[in-house]
Amino acid sequence: MSHDPACLASTMIPPLSAPLHGVATVPGDKSISHRAVLFAAMAEGTSHLAGVLDSDDVRSSMAAVRQLGAQVSLEKQPDGSLAGSVTGWGVAGPRKPEGAVDCGNSGTTARLLMGVLAPWDVPVEITGDESLSRRPMRRITAPLMKMGVRFLPEGRETLPLTVRGTHGLRALTYDAPMASAQLKTAVLLAGVYAKGTTTVNEPAPSRNHTELMLPEFGVSTTAANCTAGVTGPQGLAACEVHVPGDPSSAAFLVCAAVLKRDSAIQVENVSLNTARIGFTRTLERMGAEVSVQRTGAAGKEPFGTISVCYTANLHGCEVPAEKIASIVDEVPVLALVAAFARGVTVFREVGELRVKETDRLAAVVEGLAHLGVEAYIDGNDLYVEGQPGLAVPEGVTLDSKGDHRLAMTWALAGLTGNTPVCVENFDAVRISYPQFLEDIERLAR
Structure with a gap:
């Protein structure tokens, strides 16, 4: 990772040199x-x-x-x-x-x-x-x-x-x-x-x-x-x-492993609260190999291990409105995964993303367009037209708009892709997952 003088307040995210392997933990929820x-x-x-x-x-x-x-x-x-x-x-x-x-x-x-x-x-x-x-x-x-x-x-x-x-x-x-x-x-x-x-x-x-x-x-x-x-x-x-590990942070490691060829990881001691791990079910519907195993509880909060490995043949799916509350923070990174899947993925009734740290809905469409992916909003529904085998264009700059979830999402485009990606305002990751890059790079050693 390096700061690019040609792109103020930006960080250059190069592709990982190896698949992701091993066991990780994520910061507290x-x-x-x-x-x-x-x-x-x-x-x-x-x-x-x-x-x-x-x-x-x-x-x-x-x-x-x-x-x-x-x-x-x-x-x-x-x-x-x-x-x-x-x-x-x-x-x-x-x-x-x-x-x-x-x-x-x-x-x-x-x-x-x-x-x-x-x-x-x-x-x-x-x-x-x-x-x-x-x-x-x-x-x-x-x-x-x-x-x-x-x-x-x-x-x-x-x-x-x-x-x-x-x-x-x-x-x-x-x-x-x-x-x-x-x-x-x-x-x-x-x-x-x-x-x-x-x-x-x-x-x-x-x-x-x-x-x-x-x-x-x-x-x-x-x-x-x-x-x-x-x-x-x-x-x-x-x-x-x-406090158990944060599933919203775990989602970025999980999605990285789904996208990075030959990867296989486990994220341990992460909250398995059913209202928080909807992203695993969405990935399953897209064909990803992901599973959860409960190992204990902190008070009434269940925790355990999420296991995941690279999936070559992802396919689009529809995420119904009643499931969105359980993935609201993970929609951006799931939209990135959908960009690499065959067919169309639809996220129903995601208007709430307009009033997050930034307008995440517009930002996702804008960012995917820079990657050459067709995504659009119809009412409150987000559509992503996937491209199996998608190659990230060279020289792409993606703007996090100071939003930590977008910063990590666009970083994954570089980490799991074929060419470096410049992420503006990447330092926003401090809001929820300060050691995100270090954890990813450790899994790739």
């Missing part, structure tokens, strides 16, 4: 790491956390709860993860911070904090970087306002926003307009302190880490397909949390 830090900050007592992802986004959550009065002592471990303790504010509640709470690029931090702050009559301004300040917040503020939370200035739908919670939160039954784990979590966290039962109903299943983790902190939850609830008021009590 980002979604679980955020929740472990935030829930521990809410809890009474000192929680002990291990396996926490050390990334820019998670550090935004750590900094935020510190500003609000939690004591965070998480130290870097030899494996690159963070471990240590978080002492929460418990029944005393968060303190009024000095200045705004800056969430950086982390939408999870900003949106979940709104639920964390909902039960407390403390004005807190939440802000973020330029990218985060363009992302929609009304999906979170709308249900919380129904519960009694105020957001200022009134009517504003993006950050910065000042949250003014209330001790008199009203329980709520909310029919969410989209499947969103962040929306669900924010409402449930507020519901922990509201009198009565708060329920969130969704049009499709979203990640259920909150429903699985809150009982570890002593808060009972109810969960079924497309619905989750909590009855308050309750309080969180300190506990121990071990």
